Amino acid sequence: MSSEIIVLAFALLVVLLIAGVPLGFSTGAIGAALLWINFGPAGLSLIAQRIYDLAVTFSLLAVPLFIFMSMLLERSAIAHRMYDALNMLLCRIRGGVAVTTAGMAVIMAAMSGIIGGEIVLLGLVALPQMLRLGYDKHLTIGTICACGSLGTMIPPSVVLIMYGLITQTSINDMFVAAVVPGLLLGAVFIGYIIIRVNLNPSLAPVVERPAPKADAQDGHPLIEMALTLAPFVLGGLAGMIGAQTGATGTTPITIGIGTCAALQLIAILVTQRRQDLVIAHGLVPPLLIVTVVMGSIYGGITGITEAAAMGVGITLLIIAIRGEFRFDLFAGAMEGTFRSTGAIMWVVFGATVLAGAFSLSGGNRYIASLLAELNLSPSGTILIMLVIFFILGMFMDWIGIILLTMPIFMPIVRSYGFDPVWFGVLFSMSMQVAFLSPPFGSAAFFLKSVAPPDIDLPTIYRSFGPFILLQIAVLMLVFFVPDIALFLVR
Amino acid sequence: MQTPKLLAWIAGEGSIPILPRLLGILSRITMLLLPIIAAAMIYEVIKRYVFAGPTIWVNEFSVWLAAVVYLVAGLYATQQRAHIRITTLVDYLPMKARMICELFSLLILAAYVLAIVVGGLDGAMEALFNWESLGTAFNPPVPATIKPLILIVSVLVLLQSVLNFVETYTHRRHDSADEGH
Numbered sequence: 001m002s003s004e005i006i007v008l009a010f011a012l013l014v015v016l017l018i019a020g021v022p023l024g025f026s027t028g029a030i031g032a033a034l035l036w037i038n039f040g041p042a043g044l045s046l047i048a049q050r051i052y053d054l055a056v057t058f059s060l061l062a063v064p065l066f067i068f069m070s071m072l073l074e075r076s077a078i079a080h081r082m083y084d085a086l087n088m089l090l091c092r093i094r095g096g097v098a099v100t101t102a103g104m105a106v107i108m109a110a111m112s113g114i115i116g117g118e119i120v121l122l123g124l125v126a127l128p129q130m131l132r133l134g135y136d137k138h139l140t141i142g143t144i145c146a147c148g149s150l151g152t153m154i155p156p157s158v159v160l161i162m163y164g165l166i167t168q169t170s171i172n173d174m175f176v177a178a179v180v181p182g183l184l185l186g187a188v189f190i191g192y193i194i195i196r197v198n199l200n201p202s203l204a205p206v207v208e209r210p211a212p213k214a215d216a217q218d219g220h221p222l223i224e225m226a227l228t229l230a231p232f233v234l235g236g237l238a239g240m241i242g243a244q245t246g247a248t249g250t251t252p253i254t255i256g257i258g259t260c261a262a263l264q265l266i267a268i269l270v271t272q273r274r275q276d277l278v279i280a281h282g283l284v285p286p287l288l289i290v291t292v293v294m295g296s297i298y299g300g301i302t303g304i305t306e307a308a309a310m311g312v313g314i315t316l317l318i319i320a321i322r323g324e325f326r327f328d329l330f331a332g333a334m335e336g337t338f339r340s341t342g343a344i345m346w347v348v349f350g351a352t353v354l355a356g357a358f359s360l361s362g363g364n365r366y367i368a369s370l371l372a373e374l375n376l377s378p379s380g381t382i383l384i385m386l387v388i389f390f391i392l393g394m395f396m397d398w399i400g401i402i403l404l405t406m407p408i409f410m411p412i413v414r415s416y417g418f419d420p421v422w423f424g425v426l427f428s429m430s431m432q433v434a435f436l437s438p439p440f441g442s443a444a445f446f447l448k449s450v451a452p453p454d455i456d457l458p459t460i461y462r463s464f465g466p467f468i469l470l471q472i473a474v475l476m477l478v479f480f481v482p483d484i485a486l487f488l489v490r
Numbered sequence: 491m492q493t494p495k496l497l498a499w500i501a502g503e504g505s506i507p508i509l510p511r512l513l514g515i516l517s518r519i520t521m522l523l524l525p526i527i528a529a530a531m532i533y534e535v536i537k538r539y540v541f542a543g544p545t546i547w548v549n550e551f552s553v554w555l556a557a558v559v560y561l562v563a564g565l566y567a568t569q570q571r572a573h574i575r576i577t578t579l580v581d582y583l584p585m586k587a588r589m590i591c592e593l594f595s596l597l598i599l600a601a602y603v604l605a606i607v608v609g610g611l612d613g614a615m616e617a618l619f620n621w622e623s624l625g626t627a628f629n630p631p632v633p634a635t636i637k638p639l640i641l642i643v644s645v646l647v648l649l650q651s652v653l654n655f656v657e658t659y660t661h662r663r664h665d666s667a668d669e670g671h
Contacts, residue, residue, distance in 0.1 A: 019591045035609075
């Protein structure tokens, strides 16, 4: 096909998007037009076929299930209690509340796979607290949004799932590879906060430990931490004993994780009666959720989709044990999940139509030849792609970017011999930048929706500067040292 | 004890016109498939590890229900105006230009739905009349149900979008008439 039609199709797509046509409908319609022009009416049969094939993909089911789990978490008090617990542990160091917020965001990110809910939650819990204690406004906002965006970087992550599906990369490998870069980002943020507040103490006043309630039998922090961490040690021991007594395959891991989860469940039942043990009461439930979901995935016990279902189950169980279960909480979570699922899936449908039409029309070859003419080195090409991600990220949603660019970029990435898993990690890190970058960085809008009125969008975006630089620095590190992502996969 | 609450929730409340009410009921019934899917999968994991006997039906059953969820959820998202779109520019336009954009959006959607239906009709009919199934041990009629459902829901998404447009249009005309007084 002629290159003019491809250029025209993309120009038209941009026009449609700016005119406010929903993403899913504009990509689908352009895809249909490409099929019609190239193959006549017969080509249109591809549309329903591709939608059907995608709709019955088992891995795709992980997306609504992880969203459901996040929606349940957001509506429960699990996150609030975790914040209290971390605060109790960390409040006496300088910048402790900021570190608490960042730490909570990282743990939340290991339970949640979407962006939005986490930032809203931190905006409701941490923002008023930090402003009241006299923390610097910009540091507070930057911490909340940068750390709150990690949900789509640290597994489970809907971004990683969609990337794996669209580029036919193993989602399991993506989940393994993204852990270290994701945690590294979190660690760099926390390190930055600690250095900043020590260089300039006026940014973060030291606060006293909140006084224990009058009737509380105050638990000693060390004992509480022991109670929190004991299940991991005992679970590990149980697993080792299992391996010693001749269990094979994943059985020792299953025994270990099962023991750990069971002990954590007992700890939750105990702390439900002893709510004065603030640290254990707050930390064990999120750790149980992480144990079940991540343990199932990394221990090879279940696939990602089943792990997501287990996550839904364990979250509901904790909510029920803690006496928070109400029908409207459950119905609200279902409703929210349903609405997001509808919005995301129809974008995915439209994009699979466009991607199919595009590659059938020879668009991939055209873009590849275009890039070849630029005569760039392989690494230079990857850098150009990252720059394109940044630019698109200012204006578009991550899902639109995956669907528009990956069908074009992936063949090139593979032909240069780069690992698609590594490229996927780079992609999801560049989306971290995209969430923060003006004018449409979505993190800012999520925070704005719950922030006090005197915090306006320009203030929010100004706060992001240092954090964006940190994100780009870590991204470059993974770019130059791919093993940071890949050493666990091999 | 929960059952009357559940039924009341499905039925919806207040004096809502018949069409949105029906869509609400359909959506809330479909939403309930989400916890059902999760429960089925947890059952499968327990069967596999505790009783060492995986089921033959959970994966296909889940995928089947999930496909229904994706499709009906798209219809619900249309009614809730939750589809992902870039509105930052459109929001700054004067009302008339905005309505032109909305109309344009509607035409694009109509073209897309027409393409889905024209292209998919033969395949959907074939799957439906031959009662096509997956050909596995459990053998659910996934193609026979989902392929036609894709077309039906697409048409409904278009109709709902037309309703949304009419609603916005009458609402805004009403608003501007108020301003005239």
